[in-house]
Amino acid sequence: MKELSFAIKNTIPIFFTYLFIGIAFGILMSDAGYGILLSTASAFFIFAGSMQIVMVPMMTSGASLISIAIMTFFINARHLFYGIGFIEQFRNMGWKKPYMILTLTDETYSLLCSVQYDPGLDKNKAAFLIAFLDHMYWVFGCFLGSCAGQFLDFDMEGIIFSATAFFLVVVVNQWRQQRSKLPFFVAVVCSAVFLLLLGKDYFIIPTLIACLLSLMLLRRSIETGEVSDDE
Amino acid sequence: MTNSVFYPIAVIAVTALVTWTLRAFPFLVFGNRPLPEMVHYLGRVLPPAIMTVLVIYCLRETSFAQYPFGIPEIIASLLVIVLQWIRGNMYLSIVTGTVCYMILIHLL
Numbered sequence: 376m377k378e379l380s381f382a383i384k385n386t387i388p389i390f391f392t393y394l395f396i397g398i399a400f401g402i403l404m405s406d407a408g409y410g411i412l413l414s415t416a417s418a419f420f421i422f423a424g425s426m427q428i429v430m431v432p433m434m435t436s437g438a439s440l441i442s443i444a445i446m447t448f449f450i451n452a453r454h455l456f457y458g459i460g461f462i463e464q465f466r467n468m469g470w471k472k473p474y475m476i477l478t479l480t481d482e483t484y485s486l487l488c489s490v491q492y493d494p495g496l497d498k499n500k501a502a503f504l505i506a507f508l509d510h511m512y513w514v515f516g517c518f519l520g521s522c523a524g525q526f527l528d529f530d531m532e533g534i535i536f537s538a539t540a541f542f543l544v545v546v547v548n549q550w551r552q553q554r555s556k557l558p559f560f561v562a563v564v565c566s567a568v569f570l571l572l573l574g575k576d577y578f579i580i581p582t583l584i585a586c587l588l589s590l591m592l593l594r595r596s597i598e599t600g601e602v603s604d605d606e
Numbered sequence: 607m608t609n610s611v612f613y614p615i616a617v618i619a620v621t622a623l624v625t626w627t628l629r630a631f632p633f634l635v636f637g638n639r640p641l642p643e644m645v646h647y648l649g650r651v652l653p654p655a656i657m658t659v660l661v662i663y664c665l666r667e668t669s670f671a672q673y674p675f676g677i678p679e680i681i682a683s684l685l686v687i688v689l690q691w692i693r694g695n696m697y698l699s700i701v702t703g704t705v706c707y708m709i710l711i712h713l714l
Contacts, residue, residue, distance in 0.1 A: 388697070391697045392696055392697050392700075395697060395700060395701060396700070399704075409614055413614050413615075413618065416618055417618050417621075420618060420619075420622040421618065421621050421622045421625055422625075423621075423625050425660065426621055426625065427621075429660070429663070430617060430618075430621055433617075434613075434614055434617050437613075438617075440616055440617065440620050443617050443620050443621060444620050444621075444624050447620070447621045447624035447625060448624055448628070449656060450656065450660065451624065451625050451628050451629075452628060452652060452656065453649070453652065453653045453656065454625065454628040454629045455628050455631050455632060455645075455649065456632070456645075456649035457629070457632075458629060458630070458631070458632035458633050459632045459636065459649075462632065462633060462636065465633070476629055476630050476633055477626050477629055477630065479629050532708065532711065532712075533678075533704070533707050533708035533711050534704065534708065535664075536679075536682060536703065536704045536707035536708070537700055537703075537704040538664050539661060539664040539665060539679075539682075539683065539686075539703075540682070540683075540686045540699065540700040540703040540704055540707075541700055542657055542660045542661045542664060543661055543683060543686045543687060543690070543699075543703070544686060544690045544696050544699050544700060545657045546654065546657045546658055546661055547686075547687055547690040547691055548690070548694075548696075549653060549654040549657060550654070553650075553651075553654050555651070557651075558651045558652070558654040558655040558658075559654055559655065559658050561655055562654070562655040562656075562658035562659045562662075563658060563662070565659070566658075566659055566662040570662075570666070575666040575667065578666075579659065579663050582659050583656065583659060586652070586655040586656070586659060587648075587652065590648065590651050590652060590655060591644070591648070594644075594647055597651060598647070
């Protein structure tokens, strides 16, 4: 089946990333006392790395479901914009359409945006297999990490840093892509203000709301900055 | 409530439902219509701000006032940034940074 080998070939980098971050998530979950079933279910149903990793400390501190929902909204709000480019393509995918929509992660999205389909390939089938393989890599990684955390007894203290490293990598990539650097400074200033005002346990949601409002207010200067960079 | 077996299940369900709603939103609302300008703009500038806040959120437990003064966090973070900047290999950056951090917290 040439679509399958095409999908495997194109998803290999994602395989390694998902496996490692999935394992880190599984170990985090198991360190926090949550079992294989919960880790695997999170991977299968949520399938959003950043939020799953943030969810663990929120869960251990007994955060309310409302604050979990708000946090999920902010962390995954970027997904609001991913579907826009695929409204046309997913329309003729029949039963696969809901699956394609619900599994559109950062990595699947960037791959589907950039992939060059070989001539003669069934494009819809190949796109579906890419989404499906990514999903399975993630479930497998989270499952493995959870098993490792439960049955292996090695010192994993500090594995939590993989979450920090993951977000740092994303920030570095975005820094290179974004023409206006203002959003990064807005984020640092808002975080600093609310960290000082509210402390480390309560600053995140007000900070995210403040970022949203500041960016709306700063729209003119950000867009002017982007234009002047072109000259 | 938070000690009940249902709490983690409820957390996972809420997280999944919000994530699904966000992913399905453009298909449900915009269909064929063009995006409002402000939404388009926010789609571009919000992700870098959110990710920057998340880095700070992850590092919130670091105490710079007492030993080891956040040194493991600082060194490991710089290593991740430099590696990602030079090599651009996400997997390499995350693994090296994490291993470096795990070694540093044992040494210091």
